[in-house]
Amino acid sequence: xxxxxxxxxxxxxxxxxxxxxxxxxxxxxxxxxxxxxxxxxxxxxxxxxxxxxxxxxxxxxxxxxxxxxxxxxxxxxxxxxxxxxxx
Numbered sequence: 889x890x891x892x893x894x895x896x897x898x899x900x901x902x903x904x905x906x907x908x909x910x911x912x913x914x915x916x917x918x919x920x921x922x923x924x925x926x927x928x929x930x931x932x933x934x935x936x937x938x939x940x941x942x943x944x945x946x947x948x949x950x951x952x953x954x955x956x957x958x959x960x961x962x963x964x965x966x967x968x969x970x971x972x973x974x975x
Contacts, residue, residue: 889914892922904929908936915945918952 895910908929914922923945929935930942937945 889919891917892919892925895922895925905936912937912941912945916948916952918949918956923949 891910891914895907895914898904898910899907908926911922911925911929915926926937926942926945930937930939
């Protein structure tokens, strides 16, 4: 989350290269907002993101998300929103 925020500050200051670098790190750690920003940068003319980098970020993001999954976490989240997970 901090890396995502640093990227936003860098972008506000006009430093797209630094913003993308921060978002890449955050997206690889599973941060959804950073992945979204990398996607926007890539599909809006690259903005310093190559096809290979975008693909690598997508894979790393998914891996990070998969590593965060656990049955216990899913049950807790489901209990908070009222959903039921089959046993």
